[in-house]
Amino acid sequence: MLNRRTLLGSLGATAAALAAPRAARAGAVPPAQRRFLFVHATGGWDTTRVFAPSFGVAGVTMEPEASAREAGGLAWVDHPRRPSVRRFFEDWSSDAVIVNGILLSSVSHASATRLITTGTPDASQADWPSRLGAARAEDHLLPSFVIGGPSFAGRYGVQVGRAGAAGQLQGLCTGDILSDSDLPATPLPAAAAARVDDWLTGATARAASRQAGAAGRALVEDYGVALARGAALRGAVGALDLAGGDTFDAQLALAVRVLGAGLSRCASVAHPDAERITAWDSHTGNDGAQSALFDNLFASLGTLMSTLASTPGPAGGTLADETVVVVFSEMGRTPTVNGMGGRDHWPVTSALLLGAGLRGGQVVGGHGEGLEALDIDVESGAPSTGGTAIVPNVLGATLLALGGVDPRAEGIVDPPISAVLA
Amino acid sequence: MVSPLLLAALAACGPAPRTQPAPADGPAPLADLALLSRISLDLRGVRPSAAELDAVAADPAALDTLAADFLYDPRFGERILSIYADIYLTRPESFVVDANGDAAFLDPFTKQAFIRSVGEEPLRLLARIATDDLPYTTVVTADWTIADDALIAAFPLEAIEEGTGWRKARYTDERPAAGILATNGLWWRYTTTLVNANRGRAEMVAKNLLCDNRFDHPVAFGGSGGASFEDRVREDNACIACHATLDPLGAFLYGFFRMHPESYSEATRYYPERETLWDAFSVAPAYYGAPAEALPGLAGLIAADPRFPNCAVEQGFRAVMGRSPGVADTTALTAARAAFLDGGVTLRALYGALVADPRYRSADPDWPGTVGPKRMSPDQLAASIEALTGFRWVYEGLDMLSTDTYGVRVLAGGADGVVVTQPATSHSTSSALVTAWLAEAAARHAVAADLAAAPDERTLFVFAPPNAIPAPAAQRAQLQHLVRLAHGRDLRADDPDLAALAALWDDVNADTGDPDTAWAAVLAGLLRHPDFLHY
Numbered sequence: 001m002l003n004r005r006t007l008l009g010s011l012g013a014t015a016a017a018l019a020a021p022r023a024a025r026a027g028a029v030p031p032a033q034r035r036f037l038f039v040h041a042t043g044g045w046d047t048t049r050v051f052a053p054s055f056g057v058a059g060v061t062m063e064p065e066a067s068a069r070e071a072g073g074l075a076w077v078d079h080p081r082r083p084s085v086r087r088f089f090e091d092w093s094s095d096a097v098i099v100n101g102i103l104l105s106s107v108s109h110a111s112a113t114r115l116i117t118t119g120t121p122d123a124s125q126a127d128w129p130s131r132l133g134a135a136r137a138e139d140h141l142l143p144s145f146v147i148g149g150p151s152f153a154g155r156y157g158v159q160v161g162r163a164g165a166a167g168q169l170q171g172l173c174t175g176d177i178l179s180d181s182d183l184p185a186t187p188l189p190a191a192a193a194a195r196v197d198d199w200l201t202g203a204t205a206r207a208a209s210r211q212a213g214a215a216g217r218a219l220v221e222d223y224g225v226a227l228a229r230g231a232a233l234r235g236a237v238g239a240l241d242l243a244g245g246d247t248f249d250a251q252l253a254l255a256v257r258v259l260g261a262g263l264s265r266c267a268s269v270a271h272p273d274a275e276r277i278t279a280w281d282s283h284t285g286n287d288g289a290q291s292a293l294f295d296n297l298f299a300s301l302g303t304l305m306s307t308l309a310s311t312p313g314p315a316g317g318t319l320a321d322e323t324v325v326v327v328f329s330e331m332g333r334t335p336t337v338n339g340m341g342g343r344d345h346w347p348v349t350s351a352l353l354l355g356a357g358l359r360g361g362q363v364v365g366g367h368g369e370g371l372e373a374l375d376i377d378v379e380s381g382a383p384s385t386g387g388t389a390i391v392p393n394v395l396g397a398t399l400l401a402l403g404g405v406d407p408r409a410e411g412i413v414d415p416p417i418s419a420v421l422a
Numbered sequence: 423m424v425s426p427l428l429l430a431a432l433a434a435c436g437p438a439p440r441t442q443p444a445p446a447d448g449p450a451p452l453a454d455l456a457l458l459s460r461i462s463l464d465l466r467g468v469r470p471s472a473a474e475l476d477a478v479a480a481d482p483a484a485l486d487t488l489a490a491d492f493l494y495d496p497r498f499g500e501r502i503l504s505i506y507a508d509i510y511l512t513r514p515e516s517f518v519v520d521a522n523g524d525a526a527f528l529d530p531f532t533k534q535a536f537i538r539s540v541g542e543e544p545l546r547l548l549a550r551i552a553t554d555d556l557p558y559t560t561v562v563t564a565d566w567t568i569a570d571d572a573l574i575a576a577f578p579l580e581a582i583e584e585g586t587g588w589r590k591a592r593y594t595d596e597r598p599a600a601g602i603l604a605t606n607g608l609w610w611r612y613t614t615t616l617v618n619a620n621r622g623r624a625e626m627v628a629k630n631l632l633c634d635n636r637f638d639h640p641v642a643f644g645g646s647g648g649a650s651f652e653d654r655v656r657e658d659n660a661c662i663a664c665h666a667t668l669d670p671l672g673a674f675l676y677g678f679f680r681m682h683p684e685s686y687s688e689a690t691r692y693y694p695e696r697e698t699l700w701d702a703f704s705v706a707p708a709y710y711g712a713p714a715e716a717l718p719g720l721a722g723l724i725a726a727d728p729r730f731p732n733c734a735v736e737q738g739f740r741a742v743m744g745r746s747p748g749v750a751d752t753t754a755l756t757a758a759r760a761a762f763l764d765g766g767v768t769l770r771a772l773y774g775a776l777v778a779d780p781r782y783r784s785a786d787p788d789w790p791g792t793v794g795p796k797r798m799s800p801d802q803l804a805a806s807i808e809a810l811t812g813f814r815w816v817y818e819g820l821d822m823l824s825t826d827t828y829g830v831r832v833l834a835g836g837a838d839g840v841v842v843t844q845p846a847t848s849h850s851t852s853s854a855l856v857t858a859w860l861a862e863a864a865a866r867h868a869v870a871a872d873l874a875a876a877p878d879e880r881t882l883f884v885f886a887p888p889n890a891i892p893a894p895a896a897q898r899a900q901l902q903h904l905v906r907l908a909h910g911r912d913l914r915a916d917d918p919d920l921a922a923l924a925a926l927w928d929d930v931n932a933d934t935g936d937p938d939t940a941w942a943a944v945l946a947g948l949l950r951h952p953d954f955l956h957y
Contacts, residue, residue, distance in 0.1 A: 105640030108625065110843065121638040123844050142851060150841055157848035164833050164852070165515065165826040172833065172855040178863055180817040180828065185863035191933045192943045193862065199926040199947050206919060207952040213787025215794035219848060220952045226854035233851060270841075275516065277840055283617045344617055347643040 029315045029322040031404030032136065034356050035259045037252075037304075038129050038268040040117075040149035041297060041329040043280030044109070046290045046343055048335065050085055050298075051098050051350035052367050053077050059370030060335040063287055073361035074098060081291040084299035092305050094361045097353040097420045099398075101365035101373035101383075102390045104331055107345035109281070113150050113330040116349070119393040119412060126154025128326075128396050129266035131410055132403040134159040136265045141233050145258050147244050147251045148270030150330075158222040161229075161264070163254060165274060167243035173234050197231055236263070246274040248296070252304050259323060262314035265403075271297050280329060283342040290333075301327065305354065324402055325354040328395075335371035348373045351395060357402045359422045365390050381419030388415060448780035449789035454482045456785075456957075459910035461489045461777050463957045464742045466497040467504060467802045468809040472881065475906055489777060493770045497805070499549035502769060504801040505741045506548050509630055510602075511839030512611040513541040515826050519610050519689040524576075531818040534827060538820070539572045541839075543607030546588050552769040558734055559725040559767060562631070565599030566590045577606055577690050597677065597692035600721040603627070609678040610689060611839070619703055620672030620679070627671060631724055633733035637664055670708035673700035674720040731767060735759045738769075742776045744796040744847070751791065754779050795956040799845055800824065800836040807860060807949060810882075810907060811868035815860055823856075830856045849955075861949035862942075869942040882907070883941060891937055897924060904945060909953035923947075 053068040053075055054060040062077070069078035069086065072093035078086050089096070106112045106121065114120065117127040126134070127150070133143030134156040142161035144153075153160040163169050171177035178185040187193065204224045211217040240261050244254040248271050255267035272279045272293060282289040308320040315322050328351040333343035348371055354360075364381030366374045377384035378394070388394060393414040397407035401416040451457060455470075458478050462470045470478075470488070477484040492498065507513050516537060527533035546568035551560045569579050569591040583590035597604050612623045628634040641660045655665045676699040680688050697716055700707060707714055709723040724730050735758050739747045747755055758775045765771020776782065784792040798806065800823040808814040815822040815829075822829035826838050834856040835846035846853065872880050873888035885900035886892045892900060898915060901923045905913050913920045923944060931940040948954060 103643070105643065106638075107643075108622075108637060111638050115640070121640060152844075153846065153848075153850075155848075157846050157850055161851045162833050164830065166828070168830055168833055169852055169855075172830070172852060172859065175859065177830070178859055180822065181863065182816045182818065183813060183863075183867065185813075185815065185859075186866045187859065187862045188866065188943055188946060189934055189939065192930045192939055193858075193946075195926055195929045195933065196862075196943050196947045196950070199922060200950055202922060203919065203947070203951055206922075211795070212785065213792070213794055215787065216956070219795055219797065219956060223849045223854065223952050223955070226849040226851050229851040230854040230858065234855075274841075278518065283615050338617055340616065342617060347641075 028356065029313075029317070031357060031402060033315050033322055034403050035264070035313075035319070035323045036129060036132055036266040036399070036403065037255050037259065037323055037325045038149065038266065039271055039297075039301075039325065039327040040268065041271045041280050041293070041327065042149065042276070043278045043282075043329070044112075044331040044333055044345060045280050045293070045329040045349070046282065046286060046333040047100070047348070047350045047367075048077065048333075048371070049079070049287075049290045050077050050082070050294050051100055051352070052371065054335070054367055054371060057367070057369055057371075060367075061337055073363075075363055079291065082295045082298070084295045084302065088298040088302045088305075091302060092354065095305065095354050095358070096360050097358050098363040099351045099353065099365050099390065099395065099417070099420070100363060101367055101376070102349045102351060102392065102395055103373040104347040104349060104392065107331060107347050109278075109330060109345075112345075112347070114152065115392045116328060116330050116395070117150055117392075118152050118154070119391075119396045123152055124154055125152060126156045127152040128399050129268050130154060130156040130160055131400065132405060133264070133266045135403065135405045140263060140265050141229050141236065142258065142264045144266040144268070145255075145264040146268045147254050148246065148274035149268045151268060158225050163242065163244045165246065167245060167254075170237065170241065170243035173237035173242060197227075200227060248272055248300050249303070252300060252307075256304070256307055256311055256319065260311045260313060260319050271300075282333065283338070283344055284340040286333065286337065286341060286343045297327075301325070301354070308355065321356060323355050324357060324399070325352075326399060327352040327354070332371070346371065353420065357422050359420055362419070364417055364419055376417070377419075378415050378417050379419060381417055390417070449784035449786035449792060451780070451783045452785040454478050454485055455906070455910040455912065457783055458485055458488065460782075460957045461485075462492055463798065463802055463806070464777060465489070465492040465501060465773060466495045467501045467805040468497060469806050469908070469910060469954075469957075471809075472903075472907055475910060479912070490774065493774055496553070498770070498773075499553040500801075500805070502552040503542070503545045503549040504799065505737070506545050507542075507801075507839075508799075508837055508845055509737055510544060510608070510611075510626075511837065511843060512544055512607055513538065513824070514611065514839045517541075517610045518613045518683050519686055520684045521686050524686055531820060531828075534825065535819055536572045536576065538825070539570050540607045540610050543567060543569060543573060544602035544605045545607075547602055547605065550590070555766070555768045555770060557767040558731060558762075558769060558772075560601060562601040562603055562721040562724045562730075563599060564601040566592050567605050573606075593692065595692045596694050598717045598721075600717045603675075603717060603721055604692070606690065609675075613683050614672075614675075614679065615683060619669065619705070620675040621665075621668045623675050623678075624668045624671035627720075627724070628667065631733060632727060632729040633736050634667075634729065637668070667710060669703070669705045671710075671720075673703070673705050673707040674709075674714075674717055676700055677717060731762055732759060734769075734772060735762055738772050738776050742773070742782060743779075743791075743793050745793075754781065754791070797835070797847065797849065798955055798957065800831055800834040803834065803857070803860070803955070806954075807864045810949075811864040811945070812871055813864035813867040815863065823860075857950050857955065858946075861946040865942040865946035865949060868945060869938050873938060873941075882945070886937075886941060889936075889938055891931065897927065900941075901927070901944065904948055908945075908948040909951065911953060 055062050066077050066079045071089050074093040104112050104115050111121050114123055118125040129144040130153050137143045137159050143159040145161050147163045175187055208217050208220040244250055251269035255269055258264040308323055311319040313319040313322045332346040332349040334346045365376050366383040368374050374383040375387035375389050377387045393412050397412050397414050397416040400407045458470050521527045550568050568588050570588050578595040579591040581591045602608050612626045614620045625637050643660050654661045677692050677697045679696050761775030762772040781791040782793050804823040820828055823834055824831050826832050832838050832842050833852040835853045837845045872882045885896045902913050927940045927944050930943040931937055
């Protein structure tokens with residue numbers, strides 16, 4: 001249980017680490033030290049463009065000029081209009097796992113987004129980044145940092161920080177945000193503000209002790225944690241630029257900064273940007289739209305992988321040694337084309353896992369006729385009749401296991417896909 | 423103006439918190455001032471004024487009178503707007519409709535303000551229904567809407583009410599009377615395509631007007647077996663479960679169908695000639711199996727559906743109790759529903775009943791269903807700070823706590839309605855930072871304004887002379903006054919919190935040599951205190 005005393009101690013260590021020289025490369029880290037970067041392709045991607053080589057499969061229309069291709073044990077769909085995808089898999093297939101046949105139980109954007117990020121359709125439940133961040137809350141100022149994309153904090157609200165649509169968190173740390181005011185907005189002198197902070201720390205503790213019920217006490221204690229983190233963040237921001245930007249590459253750059261600085265365990269970003277939330281939703285003109293988006297996405301992912309490999313990580317090695325990249329979309333698209341050259345919502349999707357802790361170079365799961373999701377043997381990852389359906393909780397259990405969190409402690413009884421765990 | 427009642431109370435070194443006696447068959451209620459604050463925040467979005475606190479301190483029986491008065495406060499409408507903004511989710515930062523093409527929106531702040539106005543249109547209509555005591559069925563039957571100058575200039579609207587600002591208006595493009603269902607604001611937020619066939623819009627209607635949440639329930643999809651999407655929608659049981667309801671419901675809404683969803687000029691109008699486009703999809707309009715014609719038919723069926731008022735009761739319960747109703751809440755929901763119907767199906771009747779629930783008023787956390795402390799929403803925070811200090815954080819005309827592009831709504835714990843669809847119920851690092859800066863700016867503003875005013879016009883600093891070190895008794899009285907205003911709590915003279923506040927004042931004054939800065943520091947601290955932020 002995170003309390004103020006342990007938090008303050010760890011915050012001091014975190015702030016000191018921001019300025020400390022990096023230790024020698026340490027290589028792989030244990031699961032509990034792994035970090036996560038979640039990439040949400042917003043709107044529902046067409047899995048037959050990259051992840052599902054369903055050539056010659058009944059009920060699935062593949063794209064003209066597309067072909068099946070393999071590299072390092074990984075099979076994917078190649079196409080001349082998506083050179084960045086080919087280049088990515090040629091360079092990084094040994095670090096990659098494709099999870100095919102993730103079975104959702106909704107084709108509504110909102111509901112499917114909740115399902116794939118939390119395992120339930122209930123928006124009050126915490127998503128995977130929040131749970132993973134909360135598990136190492138004492139080590140991070142912003143355990144789960146949302147730069148773009150969906151976020152469901154659930155009971156871990158105090159563990160989740162946000163960058164803001166235009167990077168406003170930076171202005172909140174420096175105080176520059178007050179310059180955006182029609183009325184004169186003048187902060188207190190620094191010395192007075194520090195006195196208020198000190199007083200508020202004690203006053204909040206007294207307020208917590210006055211609460212008659214556990215819920216009220218927890219709310220006040222959360223506030224105490226938020227206050228302490230806010231003060232520490234303001235102290236640390238001089239060494240770190242928290243201003244992001246809504247382009248995908250700017251979001252990734254900020255994610256790398258916060259993960260590399262040890263500020264966050266998880267960072268979440270949205271593709272193609274934080275604003276166009278229906279970009280992947282290609283009900284018309286599917287082929288052109290999806291090709292452009294996939295090519296753009298994989299070009300940036302390739303750059304990201306190189307960046308992670310050359311960026312020092314808080315554990316002493318590189319960020320690549322300790323970071324799992326989770327690329328997903330809330331749903332897939334229909335296996336056939338509609339009358340307007342588009343594809344509609346489909347309750348089967350895929351995910352791409354990259355990086356630390358993975359047994360890379362493999363595809364787990366699969367699709368049957370009509371792009372249906374196949375059950376798998378979680379030990380081998382191969383399709384297996386009567387095996388386990390890859391429902392969102394199976395994906396979630398896998399991510400939690402990668403992060404050293406017991407899925408059962410989080411109320412998830414579905415098994416992780418052990419085949420992907422190194 | 424110093425309240426005589428307050429002076430009397432302070433002279434007695436502050437009374438112990440007063441609490442009405444527990445009813446024989448219910449939990450002990452909150453202390454009177456705390457309960458007054460809770461009701462005021464839930465019904466008006468602001469904390470009680472000094473006069474209201476004085477009235478209840480003098481006579482606890484005044485609480486119920488004041489609670490009834492709060493329902494007639496103009497801010498009750500704003501509160502309803504805020505509550506339904508988190509239900510309808512119509513205040514996003516952008517729409518699929520792209521307003522960039524219009525010259526009026528070259529200025530990004532003007533464009534953002536227009537987007538906010540569009541999103542508020544259905545919410546303003548609801549707020550007006552609340553404040554005019556109109557039956558809740560007017561939500562789907564009104565032959566008018568509420569619009570501001572921006573909407574009247576951009577949409578085919580004519581004002582039917584004198585004045586400026588938000589006022590009654592009527593569309594002139596032959597759209598039928600259907601309340602919020604006939605507003606551009608609702609259908610800009612909930613857009614559609616030919617393939618989607620208004621299904622997302624139908625889901626909005628079912629979910630938010632009838633609390634029919636079946637579409638959130640997991641569905642057991644199987645393989646397609648090669649069947650087309652259209653065939654599966656008609657033949658696959660997993661698909662039929664939702665589509666048999668959604669598709670006929672969506673068929674009512676083709677008058678708002680846009681050939682080019684992003685087209686601004688197309689999106690301003692209603693298209694009577696498109697009402698029968700459903701024919702192209704072979705799905706006739708029907709309401710849960712009952713055939714009907716056109717939008718007024720849908721509106722009439724919703725208005726007559728018992729789920730419609732029941733849903734309003736559930737939504738109100740969630741708003742004031744801070745949690746979803748469960749089976750154990752059946753009695754409370756039934757009582758609130760009865761009050762709602764008996765009161766003419768007005769939102770005043772409903773919310774008045776909800777805040778009278780003993781569990782809402784309970785101070786006993788062990789009593790089943792007792793409402794625990796809630797944190798203020800960004801709307802409540804902005805309004806409460808403005809009411810107390812006169813400071814509203816506005817930038818280029820945009821309220822900083824209700825915008826994300828330029829402001830800090832989501833960072834403060836609000837919902838943007840698209841990516842963040844539920845307001846935060848706890849705190850975060852970013853919300854604590856927002857509160858800190860807002861509190862500091864507001865406190866400095868308040869000190870400057872209040873201390874510059876004539877003594878008998880001051881509301882905050884009624885005991886402390888400006889720019890001077892107060893005598894200990896005056897300092898103590900001033901601190902007690904500020905705590906009461908900000909927290910709805912009377913501090914006794916020997917309360918350690920009072921001593922800590924006095925020490926804060928002394929420290930800041932010693933650091934800065936400026937008593938006014940010391941008062942600003944104290945006020946900023948009180949505005950950041952959990953007792954201000956929670957209720």
